[in-house]
Amino acid sequence: xxxxxxxxxxxxxxxxxxxxxxxxxxxxxxxxxxxxxxxxxxxxxxxxxxxxxxxxxxxxxxxxxxxxxxxxxxxxxxxxxxxxxxxxxxxxxxxxxxxxxxxxxxxxxxxxxxxxxxxxxxxxxxxxxxxxxxxxxxxxxxxxxxxx
Numbered sequence: 026x027x028x029x030x031x032x033x034x035x036x037x038x039x040x041x042x043x044x045x046x047x048x049x050x051x052x053x054x055x056x057x058x059x060x061x062x063x064x065x066x067x068x069x070x071x072x073x074x075x076x077x078x079x080x081x082x083x084x085x086x087x088x089x090x091x092x093x094x095x096x097x098x099x100x101x102x103x104x105x106x107x108x109x110x111x112x113x114x115x116x117x118x119x120x121x122x123x124x125x126x127x128x129x130x131x132x133x134x135x136x137x138x139x140x141x142x143x144x145x146x147x148x149x150x151x152x153x154x155x156x157x158x159x160x161x162x163x164x165x166x167x168x169x170x171x172x173x
Contacts, residue, residue: 026074028052030101031136038137042164050158058098063122067115076102076111080119082126085134095123097133116146120173133169140167147171 031052035044058064064079078100082090085098097119102111123131134156135143144150148169155163 026077026103027099027101030076030103033104034107034138035136039165047158047162047164050160050162051164055099063119064098065115065118067111074103075106075109076100076115078112078115078119080123080128080131082128084132093127093129095126095128095131097131100139112142113146124173129173131171131173133171135167135169137165137167140169143169143171 028048032044032048035048039047058079058081061079061081063081065077066074067076068074079098080095081098082095084090084096097116100112100115120131131148133143133148134154135148140150148171151168151170154166154168156166157163
């Protein structure tokens with residue numbers, strides 16, 4: 026699902042980089058994230074996955090955490106379900122669950138094309154960042170934050 030989403034939706038903002046080289050790195054399954062208890066899958070009545078996303082207390086790629094802060098992780102909507110409130114529904118669930126754990130602020134490493142989506146949820150763009158993907162690859166992205 027993530028591969029279908031990213032390979033379709035990232036093309037509009039990442040013309041300057043080789044998506045064929047980057048996609049295997051950013052669509053890789055993260056078993057720790059999938060089993061953390063705060064990563065969610067939304068499906069329709071036919072069990073077709075519409076979207077996914079979650080949050081962790083730890084920063085992506087590390088075990089560092091700051092009290093009251095959480096990080097949105099690996100949000101994606103299947104291209105067949107874009108514009109139907111899938112991402113917003115997953116975010117709202119994340120927000121409810123995070124507040125129960127005294128999270129007051131979300132951080133997000135957003136792809137360039139996701140900036141509009143996150144701004145619609147109340148996020149502010151803090152600064153451009155490059156996410157190191159290893160093997161000499163990086164992905165231009167944005168650090169975004171929201172008080173919840």
